[in-house]
Amino acid sequence: MNKNKRNVIDKAYELFIEQGYHATSIQDILNHSGISKGSFYNYFTSKGELFKAVFNLIQDNTKLERDKLLIGEDITDKDIFIKQVSFMMELSWENKIIQLIEDVFVSNDPELIIFIKQSRYFFLNWIYERFLNIFPKSQERYMVDCAVLYSGMLKNMMHTSKVLNRMISIQQMAKYCLDRVMTILDDISSKDIHLFVRENMNQLHPQSNHNNFFNNELSIATLNIKKVIEKQLEPNDPKLTTYLNLLYFIQEETMNKKEESKQFLIESALTTLKTGSEFNYTNEFITYEQILANMKYYPIA
Numbered sequence: 121m122n123k124n125k126r127n128v129i130d131k132a133y134e135l136f137i138e139q140g141y142h143a144t145s146i147q148d149i150l151n152h153s154g155i156s157k158g159s160f161y162n163y164f165t166s167k168g169e170l171f172k173a174v175f176n177l178i179q180d181n182t183k184l185e186r187d188k189l190l191i192g193e194d195i196t197d198k199d200i201f202i203k204q205v206s207f208m209m210e211l212s213w214e215n216k217i218i219q220l221i222e223d224v225f226v227s228n229d230p231e232l233i234i235f236i237k238q239s240r241y242f243f244l245n246w247i248y249e250r251f252l253n254i255f256p257k258s259q260e261r262y263m264v265d266c267a268v269l270y271s272g273m274l275k276n277m278m279h280t281s282k283v284l285n286r287m288i289s290i291q292q293m294a295k296y297c298l299d300r301v302m303t304i305l306d307d308i309s310s311k312d313i314h315l316f317v318r319e320n321m322n323q324l325h326p327q328s329n330h331n332n333f334f335n336n337e338l339s340i341a342t343l344n345i346k347k348v349i350e351k352q353l354e355p356n357d358p359k360l361t362t363y364l365n366l367l368y369f370i371q372e373e374t375m376n377k378k379e380e381s382k383q384f385l386i387e388s389a390l391t392t393l394k395t396g397s398e399f400n401y402t403n404e405f406i407t408y409e410q411i412l413a414n415m416k417y418y419p420i421a
Contacts, residue, residue, distance in 0.1 A: 122163070124155065124163075125163045127150065127153055127155075128153045128155060128160065128163060128164075128170070129170070129173050129174050131149065131153035131178055132144070132149050132152075132153070132170050132171075132174055133174045133177075133178075134152065135149060136171070136220060137151055137216050137219070137220075138172065140219075140223045141167075141171055141220065141227055142147045142223055142226055142227040143222055144159065144167075144374060145167075146167055148319045149167070149170070149249070152359065155363055157360070164217070165280050167233055168229055168232050171220075171224065172235055174220075175220065175235075175236075175239065178215050178217065179239070179242065181309065182202075182211050182212075184372060185211070185338060186204050186207055186208055187312060187371075189203055189204050190204070190239050190339070190343070191342075191346065191368075192346065192347075193342070193344065195340065195343065196253055196254055198254055198298060201250055201254055201298070202294045202295050202298060203291070204290060205247075205251075205274070205290075205294045206289075206290045206291040206294050207296070209235060209242070209274070209278065209289055209290045210244040214376045218327045221236050224236050226264070230337075235267065239413055240358055241307050243269055243271060244268065244271045244321075244324065245267075245321060245324065245402075246266060247267040247270055247271055247321070248263055248267035249272075250264045250335070251267055252265055255305065259305060259309050260325065261320075262305055262308050262309055262314045263318075264314070264316035264317060264318060264320055264321055265300050265314045265315055265316055266304065266305055267321075268302045268316065269301055269304060270298065271395050273297040273300060273301070274293060274294060277297060278290065278293060281293065292310065301376040302395055316351060336413070337411050338371065338374065338408075338411050338415070339371070341404070341407050341408040341411050342367055342370075342371050343397065343403050344404040344407070344408070345364070345367065345402075345404045345408045346364065346367055347404075348399045348404045348405070349363050349396070349398070349399055350369075352362075352398040353398060358359045359396070359398075362392075363393060363396055365397075366389045366390075366392055366393045367393070369385075369389050370389050370393070370412070372388060373385060373386050373389075374415065383416075383417070386412075386417050387417055387418060387419065387420050388420060390409070390412060390417060391419040412420055
């Protein structure tokens, strides 16, 4: 992202938090960021577009840090899931996401209201995808119901705790809600009842974005090849650090790819990674390479 554009986003975020979205004018943003009106409109068509950029940057950073918690861990581990959920909720409070959303609704900007309503389902969709990893495949048809229940319980628990000024940790609430969902899952799976199906998730979250690190096969393939590399190389082998850094670079760049093309950098990293004779013949690396190819990233010939 252009450095000056990123500065405008950062400065606008400061103002949105301090003054509120509705009360912040474009002139306020110009003064606070030190750019001209012409430069502003080169970057954004409106204050609403700038808000979307602020919101998306917060979301992207949250996703990146959230998914780092999974690196080298068991994808089915419920404790890791709880850590991820707790991290997301805590960061949401720190970034005052609820305050930003409420201010947008007060502004009565129809386009932004639609944008916010759609973004509400990102968290639900992520929970659903993670539940597919955590729970047995035989219970897959109940996962949409479980994701809806978990999301609703957790948000209402947090809201109630705040209103009552109860000192309950987010991690404690996240675990409590997961335990309750597991009990419900046993009940509805034994009776074979559910209200929603997978297609309903597609209707709520129809836009598939391969840049979302966890919401695709790339994350799993990255974890698998990481395990292969760590198994093949000694801990003190300098190539181990090089290969792992390349993996991290690729996953971060594919997620953060926005306006500016990073095609060459990603493909250069993949080309270097492919020189690793210790693992480039394995099924895990072949799968990893194929997934990147599906995303239009290829080793440089």
